[in-house]
Amino acid sequence: MEKSMSTLSAREAFEKLEKVGEGTYGKVYRAIDKSTGKIVALKKTRLHEDEEGVPPTTLREVSILRMLSRDPHVVRLMDVKQGQNKEGKMVLYLVFEYMHTDLKKFIRSFRQTGENIPASTVKSLMYQLCKGVAFCHGHGILHR
């Protein structure tokens, strides 16, 4: 990530294509980065209404994500953008590399067809998973 907060707003920089999911912190969208034409995942993070500016917990999370993004087995946080919701309240967009699938969807696709996941694929996925988790643990971060 070149800058922690870029000058363009999320609306200027990205075109949202569709909602792809929702987590604890907010909605996730598939979007196009207008400057590069690349597909990214935009994670909209709600900020508490009573907070002025970005809360320290959010800043800490962004800084942890930036650090973890150095590992190739962790989804990369590319940028952070500021935006406004319909009520004019500030929201943060975390810009991640877009992942076409995840482990849950991948396992489910095999369950639906009744096929077994090949042992070599399980081995490779477990290796990548352990490497990512080991990187987090090596930096004092525990994934809950």
Ligand SMILES: Nc1ncnc2c1ncn2[C@@H]1O[C@H](COP(=O)(O)OP(=O)(O)OP(=O)(O)O)[C@@H](O)[C@H]1O
């Ligand atoms: N980088 C990404 N690329 C593509 N889809 C993503 C990406 N990140 C998240 N998603 C989609 O959005 C959904 C919600 O993701 P998110 O990380 O916000 O929540 P979560 O995985 O439930 O974790 P948490 O509980 O920590 O919020 C995921 O299940 C996935 O479908």
